[in-house]
Amino acid sequence: MQPLGVEISRALAARGVEVIFGIPGVHNVELYRGIIEAGITHILARHEGGAGFMADGYARASGKPGVIYIITGPGVTNALTPLGQAYSDSVPVLAVASCLDTADLDQGRGRLHDMISQLGAAQSVVELAGTGLDGPSTFELVDRALAGFATNRPRPALVQVPINVLGALAAEAPPPVAPPARPKASDADIATVAQLVENARKPLLILGGGARNAAAPLRELVTRQNLAVLPSYAGRGIIPDDHPNSFGAMVYGAPSAALIGSADLVIAIGTELGETDFGRATLGHRAPLVRVDLDARALADRHRASHPIRADANSFATQLNAALPNTGSTDWSTSAIARRRKAGRVAAETYPGLQPVIDALRKALPETATIFSDMTQIAYQAKVTWPMTAPNRWFHPSGFGCLGYALPAAIGGKVALGRAAPVIALAGDYGFQYTLQELATAVELGLNLPIILWDNARLKEIEDYMVQNQIAPNAVVAKNPDFIALARAYGANASQPETPADLSKAIETALGATTPTLIRLTPDFRP
Structure with missing residues (x-):
């Protein structure tokens, strides 16, 4: 048995973590006892906000979770801004923080780094926040966070551990378990969407950052079925901007409103359909809206999808490809797309x-x-x-x-x-x-x-x-x-x-x- 701080680093290493960003302090120093032994590289930031953004950039570039070690109180509040950014952009960042001794939690006794509710502050910007009161509960929180990253919309998590618990002896973490499978669309849903695509004359595909793992099947789908594509900013490049079916970056404002309003079928995959992409609260669609997302809450939002489907983008695109004929015919012409793409870019300047x-x-x-x-x-x-x-x-x-x-x-x-x-x-x-x-x-x-x-x-x-x-x-x-x-x-x-x-x-x-x-x-x- 080793102090829990050591076992946390060992557990993270066993779960594939290779790099941790952070700043050591008196409260979280036990987290640093086992980093080298675990074979993890630690990168010293100059501010917890910087550590959080580094973990965010690491996660976006690598596709793996970014991890930070931070201290009680100001360390956590400094990290809330990057955690909030990771939440809004669906980035898997795991913050492991110290908190006051179990006897002092939320007591307001004026201890060093005391807060009214550190956990409450974190809960405003993360998907999962919890307190590890011993080894098993701490490891369970870590595994819940990692499972959420792998299966759901990957938003940040914070696990806080009291100082006295970090220093107490703990048994090693249980072996990592395979992440649960991402949800797949049902055969009935795929059949319905395939029929909608076959019947549509002006089908429009809106792709967001949540579809980045599906570039290959989506490119096949777009080319075979002659679908027009409108990417969000985070979804750009899934279908190359020079592809004849891509409207390119004309998502913001009036150009996309007119475009979406003219479609007779809209399929939105992995996108929040948010104001920061479209410049408006409503999408402006008149046609049926197929919404594919990992986030069940997004499927029930103000856009009122006629066909909400909770599924992984890659599996959905692969399934839909298999259900459709080899070629499709639509009324989108490449010349019209080229003209609208140009108009969108001119308007954007x-x-x-x-x-x-x-x-x-x-x-x-x-x-x-x-x-x-x-x-x-x-x-x-x-x-x-x-x-x-x-x-x-x-x-x-x-x-x-x-x-x-x-x-x-x-x-x-x-x-x-x-x-x-x-x-x-x-x-x-x-x-x-x-x-x-x-x-x-x-x-x-x-x-x-x-x-x-x-x-x-x-x-x-x-x-x-x-x-x-x-x-x-x-x-x-x-x-x-x-x-x-x-x-x-x-x-x-x-x-x-x-x-x-x-x-x-x-x-x-x-x-x-x-x-x-x-x-x-x-x-x-x-x-």
Whole structure:
């Protein structure tokens, strides 16, 4: 028997965890006793918020759960923001936290890191939160979290363990069990949907991030049945944007409303159909809506699906392919799709002057680059106009919309994908300062990570919004540091390209470096 803190690390390793992000403290130090023995790599963040975003980026890039170790009280509250982002974007992040001794829990005795209810705070942003009061209950909570990641909509979980329990001797965890199978559509549901597809003249497929594991069968389905495709931002690349049946990134606003309203069948797979994708609360469909999702709650939401089906996207697409004839005929023409795709992209270019910079970036980056972006205008436009040829190439903090996401998430993504994979952070000057301290982590790890910093010296999105709403701009300009000097002070490389040729060289050099590189671009950059 070993202290429970040791057995937790052993249990995680036995369940496939290879990396943990976190910060040790007096309360959670027992979690650190067994990390090395368990063969797990620990990555030291500079803030629990950074650790949470790193775990998020690691999970998105690898497809495996991201794990963080955090302390009682402020460690947990600091991590709530990235946990909230993971919740809104369906990312499997497991937080393991210390909490006060069992005798002091929720007693308000003024202990160090005391909170009214640490568990209650966590429950506002995670799918599962619980307290391990001994070894068996702790391991059960961990296994419930991992089973939920594997089978349900993969939202974050928090397991807290009292300090005295972490240090107490415990038996080792039981062996890991195979995750339960994901739900599959019934034969009757598949037969119904197949008949709807065969009868439709203008069937439209809406694909979200929950369909990324089904790229192969979905591409077969789209091509064989001549289905038109409208991806959400998270679903871009499942069907390549240059596919003749793809409407590309015209999901936001009026273009998609007219498109969806003209369809005589809508099949939405793995998408929340949320406001942050469509720019409106309602979908605007008049036709039958087939809704395929792992989240039973989504199947009963305001969109009122006529055919709600709880199923895994991959199995559903595979089953539907088998149930349909080899070819289908619809009234969607490739010329109409091309025209509408172009109209959607033109409408999306709402930030004057940014598209030439985006085009220069696209030309300078490898096509296989994985990009983690922040809440900044250059990312808002780029994630619309940058063609996606494969899924999992662009990750953005949708839904919760956190500033400071790009750098730590890119660190986590880089750890997951390795040195040979080009990973890029794209941030704005204001959001970058939320988590810039994580440069130190990237330097310690020797990551060949280019960090593209768009520095327009203001909160430009907020300034524009104020102007649009006839509010005199206020509190939208802040004095920035010398970012080049700051990056170098951390031990990173830094440059400020003036031309597209300079930018290409800077990125090429950064991808071959042994330390991260800050690449600052300003509105003076003229492609």
